[in-house]
Amino acid sequence: MTTRGLEQETAFSPGHRSFGLAGFRRLVGTLEAEAARLFLWLPVVFGAGILTYFSLSQEPGIWLASLLTLLGASLLIALRRAPLGAAIGIALLGFALGFATAKLRTELVRAPVLERELAFVAVTGWIEGIEQRPNGRSRLTVRLVSLDRLPQDETPYRITATTGREAASGFATGEAVRFRATLMPPPAPARPGGFDFSRKAWFERIGGTGYAVSRVEKIALQTPLPLTIRLWAAIDRVRNAINARIAAALPGEEGGLAIALITGDRGGVPDEVQQAMRDSGLAHILAISGLHMMLMAGTVFWAARALLATIPSLALRFPIRKWAAGSALIAALAYLAISGAAVPTVRAWIMMSIVLLAVLLDRPAITMRNVALAALAILAVAPESIFQPSFQMSFAAVVALVAIYETLSARRAAKAGTDLPDVSPLWRHFRFATLLIAGAALTTIVAGLATSPFAAFHFHRIAYYGLAANLLATPLISLLVMPMALLALIAMPFGLEALPLAAMGFGLELMVSIGKTVSAWPGAVDRVPAISGVSLALIAIGALWLCLWTRTWRLLGLAAIAGGLLLGTMAARPDLLIERDGEAIAVRSANGELALSPGSERNYSAQKWLEADGDDRNPAFAAANGAFACDSLGCMTEAAGLRVAYLNHLAAAEEDCARATIVIAALYLPPACRTPRLVIDKGRLRREGAMAVYLSDDREGGLRVETVADAQGDRPWSHYARIKDKKR
Template sequence: MASLRHAPLGFALGAACLAFALGFTTAKLRTHMVAAPILAEELRFVPVTGFVEEFERRAGRRARLTLRVISLGDLDAAAMPFRIRVSTTAKVGPHTGEAVSLRVTLNPPPEPVEPGGFDFGRKAWFARLGAAGYATSKIERISDARAPPWDLAIWAAIDSLRADVGNRITASLPGETGGIAVALITGDRGGIPQAVTTAMRDSGLAHVLAISGLHMVIMAGTVFWLARALLALIPGLALRFPIKKWAAATALLAAAFYLALSGAAVPTVRAWIMMSIFLIAVILDRPAITMRNVALSALAILIVAPESLFDPSFEMSFAAVIGLVALYEWLSQRTGNRLFDVNPIWRGVRWSGALVFGAAVTTFVAGTAVAPFAVYHFHRMTHFGLVANMIAAPLVSLLIMPMALLALIAMPFGLEVWPLYAMGFGIELMIGAAREVASWPSAVSILPRMSGTALALMVLGGLWLCLWRTRMRAAGLIVVALGIAIAPAGKRPDVLIERDGAVAALRSGSGDWSSRRRPRQATARRIGF
């Protein structure tokens, strides 16, 4: 590297090789840091004790309990999983940090159903999840157990706050409206009916239900705007002190609070890291919306959790952000128009048109950026997502999330009812739009598997298009087109055989699958039983 510092091309190649080496080193270290025992074989009706990490209520399905294991049957510490997850019929579960005992049937984390399919075992490894199964007895609380680990004690206090906030929301907004409101504020999606989830997914609005960059930007951005506006009302402060930096620091604290309140799911943590870097840039008098800050955000996430590189939510989040930042930088380079030199009426008309056009363009750019990843990972494409997002985006940005923030501010004073009513009105409009768009003919297409080479070409072409600032950027369209051209995967398999050979499914000429024996649940979902 030192010998090549005066050769730009050689230095770039050397830096790239060093980055690859450091990346693989980080991945290897992360793999060893999270290493934990994995259950070797099925255990049936075995007793287990552990500390509750999470109790998830799921509408229309069994609840899910995640335990940090204290003891599991007669397994010694070297073979005992660090964490397990089981489904249960319990309607009311224990609180985070409580010690409980129950009997369970456990299996090792499942492997991919087919070659190249989703590998839950890989995800479980990095989550230190050593087994999954179902409860075969009631959950009993252990009154004389030792104190929980310090991190669970902290999360117990946070979960108590989340539960209280959720109860206050559902008291004002019952039903599916309240379920979505709780999901947007606390991250608990257990109250959302499956029919609503399906409609949101088929209309291209599923991203609204998962707290991610959109929600973090709106929450932190609203706090930033409010704090700066209030400080600007005091001339002595506005003229003498850096109120913009103060507002950014306030927004940074608000983002951290929202991260904790929402349950700190992995996508939310990524959004918080990205938002924090942008706000720190404001505090340091640096441009906030730049590709450099996007790269710093990605680097910070990959250093902490390099496995995120293969996570669909990571890929789709950064694809959308890169596309939108590239659009912003391109627009900022264009010469300004004379929008302000016309009369007020025409100015208002042009501003309204610009807002509608801007919403359409940003929705189109973000949707186009994430489409290859959605097809590759989920084999689905929504065709009317632009229409649905054009309706939902203003509702989420201008009504739903600002009212959610106002409700949180008003809760300590018992005044959250009216903001929640306004939030619920926006949610009802969004649900109605989702159901209408999802009901349109051919709203969703189920596509065959896309090859990895095709996805790589689309990603390379998209990055080329977004990162270059000269006319050479147009060459990225050629690479993207090449990826689209080779995307079809050809014939689908005619026979699927489970790993143990106990069940085989045969596809008929009409595309339906048939089998003499009922396959396991994961296989059944994959082949469409």
């Protein structure tokens, strides 16, 4: 349809029609000028479809996903000739495909999940993974063959179990084992809106978690070992051999760090080192991700190309750049395997592979299109990745850096031929060094700003001196640590790894020293209260608008970012929090801080409440606050002027139910306890999970109660939804 035809069909008055059409023409003109950038929004709308699927309170049927996809395809066909119709149709289809992909993924990984705690059950299966912990304990991931007397249709696909220091010693991936364990359903969030491990476990097909209560025994099974486990068992043998060689050549703290950066096993990194790295903003260095994959593959690419260039007969006749890219692709795949192929590493490998494939196809390597392709590929394979901090922070940093690169490249191209040549070699070297330092600083600043909202959302902390720490540590990692790691891997078959590992250890020692020094500076790290998903979404949309467009209207993204930040500061904080089993509660005291119930300082949920509240106090101090008056039957406290009773014995029920406005108990209360405006007992907690109560709203008798069950909705990974379905 032409613009003229559109004008004839408009029913508005001439003045309004003229204004509306002028605005529409400007919009169409701007979008046509940005036509080359429209593809970049495809993973965004695809991701929006995924988020829409996960935001529903009820599990949608396959029919809805199919209907949306059919509707999107139909609209694409119907709109293809309208102004920007093809772009709108593709966007709608991309949204529908994102929704359908998330639904399909949910069904493909569907597996039984435990409905209740099982104590001292016999576990039989194959070891899929062994994760060493700094405290000497291990966590086994076991592909189940049987679980006590559970029917096969109720037996989880896999479980995880923590073992003691000696219980799992001497075992390897692929071995058949039997042991007794206490297992529970994957835990629900510690608070409404908090991290949902049960959803993560669903997509990893983990149907139970717990701990071993006996020694782990090797057994022989008649059932053949699955091919995937056999493959990973072979890879793990190589990884274990590499770990042993590193530990022999580089013992101590540096050896543990070297193992973490090469094979991804962080069990040998002391807790105090990990804490120092977090507080200094260097924690990302310990997790193999985009930086490490880029350095490994980039070093191979540079070295292979430099080596081939020394042979004129090859350099002049053959595409050595492509050969180097092919070598880097192989190296990236090998690094993916020996690093354990953790989810962030797989994402980094996909991104690196797309860049190297662009080189092989004579396409520009560092482009926003390649970033979009990588995001689309990852979301298509694992749509649940959209919730993971590593996915969000990796792409936030990469998108921001590529946007800066594109802007600076465009300015440099516009100034081409206008700069005077550098006559003095000394000045040329000084200018190069200055640009190198400025580039490193700019990269650190941009990546830090891009990832900080996501770090605040997920981890509730900001490392204020991360810029300084990264400026000092990144050159060490880029120029010494990772190149020496690569050289050590190449030298291992010849027994010559000691020298490069010693050089790597020296760099790691300096890195740890930087981390500890910076983390000890006053005010190095600060806690920030939890912000809502809506706030983060506004910030993300604004950042994408700013980075993906090239014309002036991109600056509108700053308004969305400002709106998200402002909304984040206005988020309401709960006045009362109740743990999912009723073993801990917290009330907001008059000074605005949370006061924990006595004895809850070691409770996992209580610790997470303080983090989400932006409170960096030790839980022991938050529990020793004097806000609770306790005796052997329970405690009494106040929240926003309302009396709150926290019972641990039925003998106090009659009196407290008559006196208190809110009654909470980790036991079943009698039906006669109806006087309080809000009663939360074991029965309700088992049905609805952890709760957050807001006393300034007028919902439930003057109170607003949010529950984990409501936040999760009726979804397959929700333990509370399964309980509800079983009672129907």
